Amino acid sequence: MNTLLVIGSGLKYYREYLVTSIHRRARAAGLRLVLLNNLKPTWQQQYFDEIVLADVFDPAVMAAEARKVAEREQVAGLMCWDEPLVLTAGELAAEFGVPGLGLAGVHGCRDKNRTRELLTAAGLCQPGYAMTSDPVQARAAAELIGFPVVVKPRALGASIGVVMARDAVEFDAAFAVAQAASEVDQGVYGAKVIVEGYADGSEISVDGAVHKGEYLPMFLARKESGEPPYFEEVGHVVDAADPLLADEELVGTLARAHRALGVEDGITHSEVRLTPRGPVVIEINGRVGGDLIPLLGQLATGIDSGEVLFDVVTGQRPDITPTRRAVAGIRFGLPAADCVVRSVTVPTTAEGLVTASPMVEPGTTLRLPPGGYLARHSFVVCEAEDGPTCLRRLAETSAMVEVDAEPAGPPEPDATFEMPAGLLDTDA
Missing domain, CATH: 3.30.470.20 (ATP-grasp fold, B domain)
Structure with a gap:
């Protein structure tokens, strides 16, 4: 029986609606659904015929386990929507001979420096840019490009480690933030920083x-x-x-x-x-x-x-x-300062409310940039017939979220930046 291989399910509240549709289509097409995931399954079990547990954030492990599936089953398609996994998943799709981004496409998307090179060569309007891991070279590049500049990791997502420097005075601190974030990425594009002109x-x-x-x-x-x-x-x-x-x-x-x-x-x-x-x-x-x-x-x-x-x-x-x-929108709840969350209560009824959810467990420490990213305690989703009404509903519903939290102390001096849980598949 032909199989559709999915690599990484993602968090339930971010991705279950996608899995539901894919499950329905796979059943109608007579395809088995196999999930390659890094944690013991919970909500995923009702959608997949088989779940293979492996450290998918290790490219070698992911590739080895995916090949085992391909050896015993006919892989008809491969899909992945988790940013840290996209590169290896795209390479595997090409290896298996199934539709995918293609080798050029997946590297062109994942490597932000290559993106700039290719789009600039194609004559598309692009900011000036340079890639380096050396702060002196980076500062020289920023002076050449002209301030303000944006400094960011070569291959992370969700705006993690992305900082604007309006002048030379702000640049060194901005570069240090982006460099620290880039070092979290242990992949082939890690530990590199891109300096580019700010597109206003x-x-x-x-x-x-x-x-x-x-x-x-x-x-x-x-x-x-x-x-x-x-x-x-x-x-x-x-x-x-x-x-x-x-x-x-x-x-x-x-x-x-x-x-x-x-x-x-x-x-x-x-x-x-x-x-x-x-x-x-x-x-x-x-x-x-x-x-x-x-x-x-x-x-x-x-x-x-x-x-x-x-x-x-x-x-x-x-x-x-x-x-x-129609019009639909989402608003995330963020703290005003670093905090330890005791509890989060979201509204269950409101005008135009589609769904709302806490995003952290009690005891979670939320840190704002540069100490942390994606410091979200909740979200609300609303819909309306027009844009202004949707924005009003989002504002009113967001104001109904109740957060009990206490201030968090400063991070330890030698603390290293860690990838936010919300970016990875940590839905234990």
């Missing part, structure tokens, strides 16, 4: 499907970020009627960018700045969007990212025709 303008993200190199935009999210110099993502809003979805310059830029990176098949999450010079692609991630953006897209447009992903990894051209016309 509002930030959006676009989730799109790619079928045999054809780029098919699905929905667009307007991003809300925290206070500079960091770029913590506070919320997103998806409007099915957003006029940017019909903007020929934006869609054309994204299509050219995907061709330049060599993306073959999959779903991508592109982050773009709308600058006075036009849209500037900041990065293209070789996976569905995080932060429940695919759920917002489904609520707003009716496009089910799980179904689309199933289609592209099994070699089918997906139907991305919208079936709804």
